[in-house]
Amino acid sequence: MNEFVERRVRLTWRDPKPSYDVVIIGGGGHGLSIAYHLAKRHGITDVAVLERGYIGSGNSGRNTTVIRANYGIPESIRFYQRSLELYQRLEEETGRWLMHTEKGLIWMVHSEAGVRGEKRRALLNTAAGAETVFLTPDEIAELVPQIDLTGGGNGYPVLGASYHPKAATARHDRVVWALAEGAMDAGATILQRTTVTGLTLDGDRVVGVETDRGRFSAGVVVSAVGGFASEIAAMAGLRLPIVTHPLQAYVTNHYEQSFPFIIGSVEIPFYLSQTPRGEILIGAEYERAPGYSWGTSFDLLASCSAKAVAYLPFLARLRILRQWAGVCDISPDASPIMGFTPVQNLLVTTGWGTWGFKAIPAAGEQMAELIATWRTPELIAPFSYDRFERDRLMADAGSAGTH
Numbered sequence: 001m002n003e004f005v006e007r008r009v010r011l012t013w014r015d016p017k018p019s020y021d022v023v024i025i026g027g028g029g030h031g032l033s034i035a036y037h038l039a040k041r042h043g044i045t046d047v048a049v050l051e052r053g054y055i056g057s058g059n060s061g062r063n064t065t066v067i068r069a070n071y072g073i074p075e076s077i078r079f080y081q082r083s084l085e086l087y088q089r090l091e092e093e094t095g096r097w098l099m100h101t102e103k104g105l106i107w108m109v110h111s112e113a114g115v116r117g118e119k120r121r122a123l124l125n126t127a128a129g130a131e132t133v134f135l136t137p138d139e140i141a142e143l144v145p146q147i148d149l150t151g152g153g154n155g156y157p158v159l160g161a162s163y164h165p166k167a168a169t170a171r172h173d174r175v176v177w178a179l180a181e182g183a184m185d186a187g188a189t190i191l192q193r194t195t196v197t198g199l200t201l202d203g204d205r206v207v208g209v210e211t212d213r214g215r216f217s218a219g220v221v222v223s224a225v226g227g228f229a230s231e232i233a234a235m236a237g238l239r240l241p242i243v244t245h246p247l248q249a250y251v252t253n254h255y256e257q258s259f260p261f262i263i264g265s266v267e268i269p270f271y272l273s274q275t276p277r278g279e280i281l282i283g284a285e286y287e288r289a290p291g292y293s294w295g296t297s298f299d300l301l302a303s304c305s306a307k308a309v310a311y312l313p314f315l316a317r318l319r320i321l322r323q324w325a326g327v328c329d330i331s332p333d334a335s336p337i338m339g340f341t342p343v344q345n346l347l348v349t350t351g352w353g354t355w356g357f358k359a360i361p362a363a364g365e366q367m368a369e370l371i372a373t374w375r376t377p378e379l380i381a382p383f384s385y386d387r388f389e390r391d392r393l394m395a396d397a398g399s400a401g402t403h
């Protein structure tokens with residue numbers, strides 16, 4: 001949070017109290033969205049968000065901002081479509097310009113199996129309410145004249161694509177600040193530079209958190225810490241089915257033409273879009289090896305750029321300006337985990353992996369409803385923690401776009 005933002009966003013900082021009805025660990029998009037929706041939809045404001053750095057310093061300020069709902073199973077499509085629709089009205093709701101821009105997403109394929117998969121995705125998505133169509137190579141070239149359908153002769157020509165017209169981007173840090181502003185305006189407390197170091201347990205019930213600024217009692221504790229979910233769970237003796245992997249992204253200098261789409265390949269993972277400044281923002285797969293490193297690598301730049309340049313040769317003329325990384329909480333079925341845990345009064349929202357920015361409004365809305373009513377809303381019931389022991393996996397790795 002810099003001085004520029006402080007002057008423009010009304011953040012009402014409050015002093016800490018010893019006790020809160022709800023303590024949310026993690027001031028990323030998810031933690032703030034829960035606080036925002038608790039206050040705005042349910043009038044619950046005795047809430048503290050504890051953030052060890054500054055708000056948005058985790059993945060919520062590091063992502064490539066793609067918002068889409070074109071998932072591969074009905075439960076996910078419905079959930080992400082809700083989030084996409086909430087994003088469409090978030091500027092109006094918060095009164096903040098979030099740079100939300102509808103762009104459309106083109107997901108290319110290069111094999112017969114890929115064509116079948118994306119035709120199926122188009123049908124399933126449309127049936128579940130997330131408009132998606134299949135495009136032929138000629139139709140892709142009409143939308144994106146810069147494309148080389150032969151992939152530079154790499155042996156993987158473009159055979160088609162699914163096209164999801166309502167996909168969008170929004171400025172990630174503005175989303176974080178708008179949610180923080182709304183929550184704080186309504187009475188919630190956000191404490192930055194406050195690291196949770198332990199959970200206070202009374203039997204199998206969580207009753208508070210230990211931090212480097214002292215202890216806070218809590219009626220409910222929510223863990224919303226992105227890639228650090230396993231650390232917090234371990235404080236309560238809980239082992240989450242989450243493995244943390246680094247994910248990198250980078251941005252080029254200004255491309256003089258307008259490039260209005262988000263485009264990527266499902267089978268040769270890379271994706272890109274143009275920022276409001278004209279830069280091309282590029283991302284790819286998460287690192288195979290688990291880890292917590294924010295380090296970046298030349299290998300990623302080289303492999304991802306080779307893939308992207310093959311289909312969009314204009315990229316070869318651009319320079320890479322910045323590269324960064326975040327750490328992603330990946331679940332075994334590549335779907336999120338939201339709701340109750342075996343530890344009483346300890347809730348989690350995790351498994352957001354490489355796809356959680358798009359989920360911020362709906363996940364916050366639904367988790368807030370769960371806290372307010374102590375019942376799991378239907379939309380997120382399929383993503384409960386106990387689905388793994390019930391053998392009800394929500395397997396959808398093929399929709400991650402970064403796998």
Ligand SMILES: Cc1cc2nc3c(=O)[nH]c(=O)nc-3n(C[C@H](O)[C@H](O)[C@H](O)COP(=O)(O)OP(=O)(O)OC[C@H]3O[C@@H](n4cnc5c(N)ncnc54)[C@H](O)[C@@H]3O)c2cc1C
Pocket residue numbers: 025026027028029030031050051052053054055056057058059060061062063064065066067194195196197224225226227228247248249283324325326327328352353354355356357358359
């Ligand atoms: C390079 C990259 C590109 C991505 N691109 C996209 C995309 O295009 N679209 C998409 O939908 N998603 C994308 N994602 C994923 C998305 O960014 C995340 O899923 C989402 O931001 C997760 O939000 P969060 O609030 O759960 O976590 P975070 O934003 O990581 O917030 C968690 C917060 O918890 C804090 N914290 C951790 N431990 C503690 C502690 N002990 N005490 C107090 N605070 C603590 C951290 O400091 C952090 O601020 C991308 C991720 C990366 C890294």
